Amino acid sequence: MTSFLQLDFPALLAAVLAGGTCGLLGSFLVLRREALLGDAITHAVLPGIVVGFALTGLRAGVPMLLGALVAAVLAAWLIGWLVRASRLESGAVTGIVFTSMFALGLVLLEATGARDVDLDVDCVLFGQMETLLWPEARGVSSLWDPVALAGLPPGLWLLMAVAMTVGLTVAWLWRPLRLLCFDPVYAQVVGLPVKRLEMGLNLLVAAAAVAAFEAVGSILVVALLVAPAVAMRFLTQRYAVQVWGGAALGAGVAAGGYLLAGPLPLALGSAVALNAAGVIGVLAGLCVPLAMVMSRGGRRVSGA
Amino acid sequence: MTPISVTGLSVHYRDRPALLDINWSAQPGLTAIIGPNGAGKSTLLKAMLGLVPSEGETRFFGSTLEAARDRLGYLPQRQSVDWDFPATALDVVAMARRARSGWWGRLPRAEREAARHALSEVGLAELADRPIGELSGGQQQRVFLARALAQNAELLLMDEPLAAVDAATERTIIDVLKRLAKAGRSVVAVHHDLASVPQIFEHALLLNGRVIAAGPVAQVFTPATIADTYGPGLAA
Amino acid sequence: MIGHNTIVVVLGCAALGIAAGAVGCFALLRGRALLADAMGHAALPGVVLAAMLGAALGWDTRSLPPLLLGGALAGLAGLWCVQRLTATGRIRQDAAIALVLASFYAAGVVGLSIAQAWPAASQAGLSRFILGQAAAMRAEDAWAAGALAALCLVTTLALFPRLAALCFDPEFAQLSGLNIRATDHALLGLVLMVCVAGLPAVGLVLVVALLVLPAATARLLTARLPSMFALSCVAGGAAGTLGALISAGHAGWPTGAAVVLTGTCLFTAAMLARRG
Numbered sequence: 001m002t003s004f005l006q007l008d009f010p011a012l013l014a015a016v017l018a019g020g021t022c023g024l025l026g027s028f029l030v031l032r033r034e035a036l037l038g039d040a041i042t043h044a045v046l047p048g049i050v051v052g053f054a055l056t057g058l059r060a061g062v063p064m065l066l067g068a069l070v071a072a073v074l075a076a077w078l079i080g081w082l083v084r085a086s087r088l089e090s091g092a093v094t095g096i097v098f099t100s101m102f103a104l105g106l107v108l109l110e111a112t113g114a115r116d117v118d119l120d121v122d123c124v125l126f127g128q129m130e131t132l133l134w135p136e137a138r139g140v141s142s143l144w145d146p147v148a149l150a151g152l153p154p155g156l157w158l159l160m161a162v163a164m165t166v167g168l169t170v171a172w173l174w175r176p177l178r179l180l181c182f183d184p185v186y187a188q189v190v191g192l193p194v195k196r197l198e199m200g201l202n203l204l205v206a207a208a209a210v211a212a213f214e215a216v217g218s219i220l221v222v223a224l225l226v227a228p229a230v231a232m233r234f235l236t237q238r239y240a241v242q243v244w245g246g247a248a249l250g251a252g253v254a255a256g257g258y259l260l261a262g263p264l265p266l267a268l269g270s271a272v273a274l275n276a277a278g279v280i281g282v283l284a285g286l287c288v289p290l291a292m293v294m295s296r297g298g299r300r301v302s303g304a
Numbered sequence: 305m306t307p308i309s310v311t312g313l314s315v316h317y318r319d320r321p322a323l324l325d326i327n328w329s330a331q332p333g334l335t336a337i338i339g340p341n342g343a344g345k346s347t348l349l350k351a352m353l354g355l356v357p358s359e360g361e362t363r364f365f366g367s368t369l370e371a372a373r374d375r376l377g378y379l380p381q382r383q384s385v386d387w388d389f390p391a392t393a394l395d396v397v398a399m400a401r402r403a404r405s406g407w408w409g410r411l412p413r414a415e416r417e418a419a420r421h422a423l424s425e426v427g428l429a430e431l432a433d434r435p436i437g438e439l440s441g442g443q444q445q446r447v448f449l450a451r452a453l454a455q456n457a458e459l460l461l462m463d464e465p466l467a468a469v470d471a472a473t474e475r476t477i478i479d480v481l482k483r484l485a486k487a488g489r490s491v492v493a494v495h496h497d498l499a500s501v502p503q504i505f506e507h508a509l510l511l512n513g514r515v516i517a518a519g520p521v522a523q524v525f526t527p528a529t530i531a532d533t534y535g536p537g538l539a540a
Numbered sequence: 541m542i543g544h545n546t547i548v549v550v551l552g553c554a555a556l557g558i559a560a561g562a563v564g565c566f567a568l569l570r571g572r573a574l575l576a577d578a579m580g581h582a583a584l585p586g587v588v589l590a591a592m593l594g595a596a597l598g599w600d601t602r603s604l605p606p607l608l609l610g611g612a613l614a615g616l617a618g619l620w621c622v623q624r625l626t627a628t629g630r631i632r633q634d635a636a637i638a639l640v641l642a643s644f645y646a647a648g649v650v651g652l653s654i655a656q657a658w659p660a661a662s663q664a665g666l667s668r669f670i671l672g673q674a675a676a677m678r679a680e681d682a683w684a685a686g687a688l689a690a691l692c693l694v695t696t697l698a699l700f701p702r703l704a705a706l707c708f709d710p711e712f713a714q715l716s717g718l719n720i721r722a723t724d725h726a727l728l729g730l731v732l733m734v735c736v737a738g739l740p741a742v743g744l745v746l747v748v749a750l751l752v753l754p755a756a757t758a759r760l761l762t763a764r765l766p767s768m769f770a771l772s773c774v775a776g777g778a779a780g781t782l783g784a785l786i787s788a789g790h791a792g793w794p795t796g797a798a799v800v801l802t803g804t805c806l807f808t809a810a811m812l813a814r815r816g
Contacts, residue, residue: 030635033632033634034634035632035634035635035637035638035639036574036634036635036637036638039577039637039638039641082811085811085815086756086811086814087388088568088756088760089568089571091573091574091634092568092573092574092752092756093756094574095573095574095577095749095752096749096752096753096756099746099748099749099752099800100749100753100800100801100803100804102745102746102797103746103749103797103798103800103801103804104797104801106671106793106794106796107794107797107798107801110790110792110793121671121794125649125667125670125671125745126649126652219642219745220645220646220649222638222641223642223643223646225638226638226639226642227639227642227643230631230635230639233630234630261650272653272654272657273653274650274653274654275652275653278646278647278648278649278651279646279650280646281642281643281645281647281649282643282646282647282650284642284643284646285639285642285643285644285646285647286643288625288631288639292628353715355711355714355715373717376715378711378712378715380709380711380712384711385708386708389569389708389765390759390762390763390764390765390768391704391763391764391765392763392764395704396708399704399705399708399709399712399716400712400716402701402705402716402718403716403717407701407702407705407718408698408701409701411701435763435764437763438763
């Protein structure tokens with residue numbers, strides 16, 4: 001038990017929280033037909049993360065979150081402005097903005113020397129689930145021992161805070177968000193602050209991207225944002241099931257992926273541990289064809 | 305020879321029929337296809353030209369679309385393309401000459417001259433080298449007309465050539481239609497303005513998902529058939 | 541000073557940039573540019589599998605052509621998945637692209653973690669394909685990538701009238717006797733070739749930028765297709781050359797990032813020129 005708490009518990013918790021948060025937000029991206037924006041934001045936050053880190057030297061701290069939020073706002077504003085000013089197609093503009101910001105982030109990572117300290121390219125590309133450890137854990141009682149809890153990786157606290165914020169915000173803005181997804185023009189006519197809601201959603205996505213950064217990196221987070229939500233689109237027509245189901249599926253996929261990657265092969269005596277973020281991404285991707293097959297089977301039954 | 309003959313043509317969007325069992329022959333001369341919104345007028349043009357999947361058979365001058373391709377011209381709705389595309393008016397018209405000159409290499413000078421000539425026929429000679437994004441809506445419509453003319457076709461199919469154009473463009477287009485008819489060419493045009501049908505066209509096809517009436521305008525363009533096509537409200 | 545190897549690599553990057561500018565021009569006008577993002581990411585598992593296969597068969601795993609072939613096949617599979625997902629009518633193309641790029645990339649990451657435990661395969665230095673590392677390219681790699689790029693450029697030039705007609709008005713082009721499906725497939729094939737040729741130098745994460753940035757820059761500066769095409773080639777070539785030179789001078793800078801930021805500077809300059 002102690003070794004599970006020390007080695008697997010923090011990473012498993014991080015995976016579940018990241019998967020649940022991204023799965024929850026993903027539905028809003030997919031329903032609003034903004035899947036690409038999710039991709040863009042998760043890439044575009046990189047320079048913000050690096051600058052936040054470089055200024056304070058703290059990994060997974062509040063400065064990184066703030067930096068990422070600023071970067072996300074900048075990216076959304078740049079995309080909007082460029083679409084109007086250049087008259088280029090919005091997909092192309094999105095591609096330009098997020099690749100440029102991601103490239104800037106990579107260069108900043110070198111230039112600020114952040115790479116030598118603690119934050120490196122590998123984390124961006126593959127996630128670093130294996131660095132999430134809890135050496136202070138001494139049996140189950142550690143779960144309510146404040147001294148031991150203080151030893152949890154700091155990134156985990158940030159992830160918990162973001163997950164909580166996202167969950168509460170979605171519950172609080174339940175009806176406005178539903179209207180925003182279903183009919184944004186009507187939402188504007190009846191006086192919803194559509195622009196602010198959209199920006200708020202973008203900020204939540206950015207926060208989720210930062211919080212999930214340590215666990216799955218900034219590319220694989222896209223799988224958790226899009227795949228559970230798309231899979232749920234095939235399984236339900238009900239809004240509540242779509243949104244919370246997406247969160248549950250995301251969390252489940254993340255937990256399953258983590259266990260399949262390391263602990264399970266280890267228990268079976270294999271020496272090779274797979275990259276956990278990668279396995280999570282593959283599982284998430286497989287959810288979609290599976291959901292397609294299930295929905296087709298379901299329709300045939302209901303049609304008969 | 306009959307420019308178009310359609311037998312048993314049906315089009316389905318998802319599971320809903322848009323056109324059901326159309327049997328119709330177009331006569332030489334100018335023909336208007338009329339009907340309310342959603343009657344399937346544009347769909348009929350596109351189905352005949354193989355641009356949307358359909359059942360049934362369409363013959364042009366007695367042969368298949370493939371064999372008759374060089375004798376056909378097409379003027380789509382203006383909104384069907386992105387006018388921000390980087391091309392000049394002449395570039396757009398010149399594309400119509402590719403079918404004849406082949407798709408390899410530069411377009412021969414003679415073909416470019418033919419395109420320029422088509423532009424002058426619609427009164428746009430001096431705007432030939434202007435980017436299409438800078439043209440007015442009416443001028444863009446005339447560029448499309450010039451492109452259809454440059455196909456040098458015996459039969460032209462036009463989708464709403466007179467929709468939302470300025471008065472000068474409307475006059476030019478009607479002139480061109482009459483000149484084509486005089487030169488022995490045939491035109492089948494989707495048309496929305498009932499009042500001008502008798503002044504421009506010789507034949508009409510009244511359509512609403514199926515054929516309501518077809519024949520010379522004087523015979524088929526009657527209050528009764530119009531009421532059948534549009535519903536009773538418009539038959540004044 | 542600058543050695544023979546560096547010169548060859550810079551020339552290879554220039555050829556790659558020019559080809560990307562040429563293909564990107566039509567990819568942008570046809571609204572297909574972002575498919576390159578899916579294809580690029582999707583190439584990773586193919587590259588990894590090719591390296592593992594090569595290691596199992598005892599080949600030189602550093603040799604580029606088998607790796608690129610693997611990447612091309614996986615990229616093609618990714619493209620196929622995007623089209624199948626979109627064909628259901630319930631997934632929009634942007635969601636399908638995001639889905640495919642993330643899950644194929646994830647499969648590649650899993651493959652990398654397996655390959656790392658395998659000395660023969662890990663020698664291929666596979667992670668350099670993610671962000672691009674021109675400095676790690678050998679002269680023969682640059683020749684291979686450059687030859688692929690040159691082939692793209694020649695094909696694009698030969699197909700110019702077809703691609704122009706397809707991008708402006710596919711229905712009219714079809715009526716004029718153009719085989720739309722074949723031309724569309726040819727365009728996607730060219731995009732795939734650029735993605736694959738760009739893997740060693742620019743990397744799969746940012747290769748999409750090489751297709752979009754030069755073409756968008758050129759589009760801002762002209763409203764005529766031939767000049768847009770020429771400017772796009774020039775901008776792509778400049779980004780490739782300067783990016784490779786910059787990353788050669790700063791060890792550690794990923795070449796992909798340097799190339800993209802050079803392209804971003806050109807795009808910004810074009811924006812300013814347009815407004816000024």
